[in-house]
Amino acid sequence: MKEIVYPYKKDSPYSYAAGAYATIELLATRPEHVERVVIHSAYRDTERLLQLCDEKSITVQHDDRVFKRINQKENTYVLGIFSKYFCKLAIDAPHVVLVNPSDMGNLGTVLRVLAGFNITNLAIITPAADIWHPKTIRASMGALFRLKVEQFASFKAYHERYSLHKMYPFMLNGEKLLTLESCPRAERYSLIFGNEAAGLPEWFRHVGTSIRLPQSEMVDSLNLSVAVGIGVFLFASANGQI
Amino acid sequence: MKEIVYPYKKDSPYSYAAGAYATIELLATRPEHVERVVIHSAYRDTERLLQLCDEKSITVQHDDRVFKRINQKENTYVLGIFSKYFCKLAIDAPHVVLVNPSDMGNLGTVLRVLAGFNITNLAIITPAADIWHPKTIRASMGALFRLKVEQFASFKAYHERYSLHKMYPFMLNGEKLLTLESCPRAERYSLIFGNEAAGLPEWFRHVGTSIRLPQSEMVDSLNLSVAVGIGVFLFASANGQI
Numbered sequence: 430m431k432e433i434v435y436p437y438k439k440d441s442p443y444s445y446a447a448g449a450y451a452t453i454e455l456l457a458t459r460p461e462h463v464e465r466v467v468i469h470s471a472y473r474d475t476e477r478l479l480q481l482c483d484e485k486s487i488t489v490q491h492d493d494r495v496f497k498r499i500n501q502k503e504n505t506y507v508l509g510i511f512s513k514y515f516c517k518l519a520i521d522a523p524h525v526v527l528v529n530p531s532d533m534g535n536l537g538t539v540l541r542v543l544a545g546f547n548i549t550n551l552a553i554i555t556p557a558a559d560i561w562h563p564k565t566i567r568a569s570m571g572a573l574f575r576l577k578v579e580q581f582a583s584f585k586a587y588h589e590r591y592s593l594h595k596m597y598p599f600m601l602n603g604e605k606l607l608t609l610e611s612c613p614r615a616e617r618y619s620l621i622f623g624n625e626a627a628g629l630p631e632w633f634r635h636v637g638t639s640i641r642l643p644q645s646e647m648v649d650s651l652n653l654s655v656a657v658g659i660g661v662f663l664f665a666s667a668n669g670q671i
Numbered sequence: 672m673k674e675i676v677y678p679y680k681k682d683s684p685y686s687y688a689a690g691a692y693a694t695i696e697l698l699a700t701r702p703e704h705v706e707r708v709v710i711h712s713a714y715r716d717t718e719r720l721l722q723l724c725d726e727k728s729i730t731v732q733h734d735d736r737v738f739k740r741i742n743q744k745e746n747t748y749v750l751g752i753f754s755k756y757f758c759k760l761a762i763d764a765p766h767v768v769l770v771n772p773s774d775m776g777n778l779g780t781v782l783r784v785l786a787g788f789n790i791t792n793l794a795i796i797t798p799a800a801d802i803w804h805p806k807t808i809r810a811s812m813g814a815l816f817r818l819k820v821e822q823f824a825s826f827k828a829y830h831e832r833y834s835l836h837k838m839y840p841f842m843l844n845g846e847k848l849l850t851l852e853s854c855p856r857a858e859r860y861s862l863i864f865g866n867e868a869a870g871l872p873e874w875f876r877h878v879g880t881s882i883r884l885p886q887s888e889m890v891d892s893l894n895l896s897v898a899v900g901i902g903v904f905l906f907a908s909a910n911g912q913i
Contacts, residue, residue: 542897544889575889609851609908642904643913647786647817651900655784658897659904662884666851671885 431464433510435498437563444561445508446571447501449478452509454571460485464510467495472506499563513561516577518550523670524594525661526552526621528584528629530653533558535625537568538654544572546665551578552587552619584621588636594619596637598629599660601650603641607660612667613638620660625653673706675752677740679805686803687750688813689743691720694751696813702727706752709737714748741805755803758819760792765912766836767903768794768863770826770871772895775800777867779810780896786814788907793820794829794861826863830878836861838879840871841902843892845883849902854909855880862902867895 433443443464446455452466456478465488468475482489496505518524525548530536536558543551557580559565566573581587588596597613598621605611621636623629628650633639642659644651651659665671675685685706688697694708698720707730710717724731738747760766767790772778778800785793799822801807808815823829830838839855840863847853863878865871870892875881884901886893893901907913 538894538897541890541894545886545893547887547889570890572890609854609905612851643908644787645789645913647789648783648812648814651787652780652783652896654894654897655780655900658893658900662901663851666885671887 433464435495436500439559439562442512443510444513444566445510445563446566446574447499447505447508447563448567449474449507451566451571452507453478453481455509455511455574456481456485456487458574459511459514460487462511462514463487464512465490467492467508467510469493469496469506478507516579518552518577518579518591520591520593521617522550523548523617523664523668524550524552524591524619525657526554526584526587526619527557528554528621529624529627530557532625533562533565534568535653536560537565537570537573539657540565540569540576541572542654542658542661544575546661547670548661548665549576551576553578553580554584554587555580555582584636591619593617596621597664598633598636598639599623599656600629600633600639600641602634603639604634605638605640607640607642607663609663612663614668618664618668620657620664622653622657622660675706677737678742681801681804684754685752686755686808687752687805688808688816689741689747689750689805690809691716691749693808693811693813694749695720695723697751697753697816698723698727698729700816701753701756702729704753704756705729706754707732709734709750709752711735711738711748720749758821760794760819760821760833762833762835763859764792765790765859765906765910766792766794766833766861767899768796768826768829768861769799770796770863771866771869772799774867775804775807776810777895778802779807779812779815781899782807782811782818783814784896784900784903786817788903789912790903790907791818793818795820795822796826796829797822797824826878833861835859838863839906840875840878840881841865841898842871842875842881842883844876845881846876847880847882849882849884849905851905854905856910860906860910862899862906864895864899864902
């Protein structure tokens with residue numbers, strides 16, 4: 430059995446899903462990348478998990494010591510260890526692009542929102558919060574494994590590769606107000622969102638059609654995952670993804 | 672000067688906004704409830720704050736020891752101490768109703784979303800996360816002070832008081848699918864959301880018209896603040912609040 434170092438390290442080729450729910454998501458969607466499943470002796474509801482591991486020929490390790498080494502706040506009794514893998518975005522599907530997201534909790538919530546609305550292709554412009562960190566995976570409730578996530582060193586690198594997509598950067602001063610009636614129709618579209626604190630740099634106003642959400646004077650901006658949720662819901666509704 | 676006990680306690684008649692941004696929100700919107708403002712010697716950008724306190728005749732305390740006693744993770748150099756106050760919801764405005772919200776971070780995010788879309792009346796059915804806790808206020812970025820928040824011991828107590836509002840409970844198995852075209856129009860409406868983990872109890876299907884958001888099979892539910900964001904955005908758009 431390969432030696433894996435706990436707790437998680439960013440430069441490790443491995444990460445893990447913590448908890449039975451996320452581990453079952455992992456086994457159901459990415460069995461080829463699973464290294465093994467670790468189960469704590471206090472875990473009771475083993476039947477479904479063991480059956481799934483058996484079906485997919487995945488090694489099960491019973492070892493309580495591992496759980497002491499992962500430095501977690503919440504109690505976890507199941508870990509799904511996997512090798513990090515590479516995805517390429519589908520060229521004919523809608524994308525969401527996150528530019529320098531910095532918070533793992535927000536990133537995980539966004540992953541779950543995208544899966545919820547059938548948007549399964551996510552580009553991340555680095556530097557960014559670690560998509561493979563167990564905290565991100567936990568916040569996504571395992572939705573990470575349902576998506577194709579591809580990282581790019583710059584927005585330019587992304588844009589050149591997917592130049593046929595219509596680009597919609599979401600900005601506080603965007604030129605087009607997003608309403609129920611006016612949501613753009615496009616076969617391939619990219620919804621682009623900036624960092625939680627800083628938003629998108631001003632030069633994104635010259636990328637495609639910049640979009641602003643209606644918003645009162647009472648707050649200076651919306652929470653990132655809420656803005657993504659509303660943007661994705663409207664575009665996915667108007668363009669037939671949900 | 673009144674003696675206030677730090678850190679915050681739920682049964683205290685006082686709470687505080689932590690940080691300059693939330694404190695300025697407090698001073699701008701609820702000056703009559705402000706007890707005093709405490710400033711740390713390391714805080715530099717004092718001018719606007721001191722001017723605002725002067726305008727509103729609010730006591731300023733320069734005292735670093737207070738900041739050691741509030742048990743915070745992040746560094747804070749400004750506290751706005753206030754007396755908790757009571758609000759009554761407007762009878763002729765749309766409401767959001769949160770039934771037993773349990774997480775202060777989510778509650779704060781929801782407060783900010785509501786202020787962002789001009790929905791300024793929030794009912795909370797207890798037991799619930801503490802609306803006055805500094806963590807909730809921080810997550811709301813001070814939006815709490817912009818809203819009327821009223822707590823009720825049961826949904827029945829709320830419903831009897833606001834019986835002229837059309838009730839829309841959001842449920843995974845709601846009878847009416849919410850789309851851009853079909854969003855209900857109503858002069859007075861109440862959008863009702865359940866607890867993060869459990870959702871609304873099944874009997875809410877018999878309260879008004881239950882609503883479901885379109886959602887893929889890939890996730891079992893959406894994040895509470897995202898669901899509130901989408902619901903509020905659609906209703907506020909369709910009914911002229913934004």
